[in-house]
Amino acid sequence: MYQDQQPGDDRHERQPTIVDVANRAGVAIGTVSRHLNGQSVRMSNRDQIERAIAELGYRRNSTAVAMKTDTSHIVGFMVPSLGEFHAGILEQLTRKMRLNGRAVLSFCHDMKPHLVREGLEFFASHRVDAVVMDGEDVVRADLLPYIEKGLVVALYDNDVEGIPVDRVFVDNRRASARAVDHLIDLGHRRVATIRGNERDYAARERLAGFRQACDARGVVVPPEYVVHGNWGEIGGYFGIRALMELAEPPTAIFSANYNMTIGALTWAQENGVVLPRDLSLVSFDDVPAFKLHNPGITAVEQPIERLADTLSSVLDARLADPAVMGRREIKVECNIILRGSTGPVQQ
């Protein structure tokens, strides 16, 4: 049934182990292990070991290490999907983690509860050192038991309240307020927003920022100036339409994310609304397409690299000593990139 095990067979010939190295170097495996882990070893032995390793082509079996030490040097990354923002975070996270010898295992849950469970289960059973995730609402119920079992998790982008984890967010509220301030500075008084899904923390914060800026400057916002875009492109498309078909349409719009902005732009283009003459538009999230667009889109830029940096240092600290410090919540600031889509109010 099975092929004969010819010597020199194409199948894996057993990889050399620490035992082989020890034998060849004429020392005990303990010594090899110590050397491998950077502890000091008599110099002559060190050379012997190095030599044996090179000759054998020995490569440490990290699964064995993981099993023994209960740390895998892998961190899990769980997101709904890998659009520009999350992909950017993943890329930077990968870079940062690599400095501590860790790699990132990714999982997309597509907003489906059974998939978040499956992913969490995978992570936990593979003993990832930690998991970083977008705090979608769908994860709340499932997350808690893992955390109680000792899983280290860090949330970003979105919050799930009431669970004891570290958090790294952008200062959604402040950045939104500043973006809206910019609109008001330009003389706009009829300013509207296309908002994200209300069950998301980020959406609530961005809306709060919008309101805060308007209130502070005495700009009143009629209820019909707040439309739901539900984070998506079509939401943006119909959102702007609802706004522009009002008897008294806004002269400026704050769109709470990239996708909705794309939708809004599409509608504007189709309907001959020219920016910034007929309408000023500012978007949360900056993406390459906005720079290229004519006119360029004024946008709130999330500092992806800093987010990933922060995430990774929070995790490093937490992993170095899981118990010592209280839960942290860090907010990082955004930049506002001024481009041509916003201009003085006309009239």
Place this chain on the structure above:
Amino acid sequence: MYQDQQPGDDRHERQPTIVDVANRAGVAIGTVSRHLNGQSVRMSNRDQIERAIAELGYRRNSTAVAMKTDTSHIVGFMVPSLGEFHAGILEQLTRKMRLNGRAVLSFCHDMKPHLVREGLEFFASHRVDAVVMDGEDVVRADLLPYIEKGLVVALYDNDVEGIPVDRVFVDNRRASARAVDHLIDLGHRRVATIRGNERDYAARERLAGFRQACDARGVVVPPEYVVHGNWGEIGGYFGIRALMELAEPPTAIFSANYNMTIGALTWAQENGVVLPRDLSLVSFDDVPAFKLHNPGITAVEQPIERLADTLSSVLDARLADPAVMGRREIKVECNIILRGSTGPVQQ
């Protein structure tokens, strides 16, 4: 120095193991293991085991399994960076792999040889089932030893010739030829290209497609109509400039990737070149920004989902039986998305 180990301490209380389950269920660990692996077990035992698992909150330790079986159910994914294309592949790959209980571990090598070595080393030592990677030229030298040691790898996007691995590409040549055909159909005779880095297989193929289409239609391509864009945005920017400042500038350009197209578009915008009146432009790679651009950019769409699908079935087959089948090279077709950036030649 250390905290007292209070019972109920916040630190990990030892997770239940298969032994605990066996004890609680009153069977031997072998029986539990068999049940866990889907082999048949006496029904009464099955129930006992299930029960014990539930009560204990037992979770299989995949690192132990990995060590024992020498398969981790993890596949490595190595790319230079996570731009739109690679991120898309990763996302789909994640989805596909999940169906077979695998997850994807990613690593960005930033085109630095020492990082590709580090990544490969990480993958190998963690005993990934396979690695899928963009066949960048930088990996060639390092890859071979791993393959000889039995590492399963699949290449996509770009080739590294002369190594025994599976390959999944887009039909770069054919797709390019079709895109250029479209230009010629529109009456263009002065057609130029901004090409990618010549050490890359994809760049060579796309150029070959360009040439092939021109030759077939009797369109002669003067040497100065082939400019090097080196895959990047600035390459595209200066590439189009070189072309348009020619005494006899082209009336149509085929840009060999997304980044160079962005650069070209930027220059065109800055210099009052309006598409498609003054110039027709077709790009390899389709990205969201192209749909939004005014006019929309005619582009070759790489079928990301199909690529990932194919990659994952090739790997499934290979992993099911590493020896049985010869190396495979699969080419998948692209779609050409016609938009407003290409039009009949003017004059």
Place this chain on the structure above:
DNA sequence: GTGAAAGCGCTAACAG
């Protein structure tokens, strides 16, 4: 079917 037992490759005591 099942239980007992032998490891997988490694780390971390432990005694020297």
Place this chain on the structure above:
DNA sequence: CTGTTAGCGCTTTCAC
């Protein structure tokens, strides 16, 4: 410093 040894949690013989 070093060698020896006891496991980590699991799969997989091997008898029964």
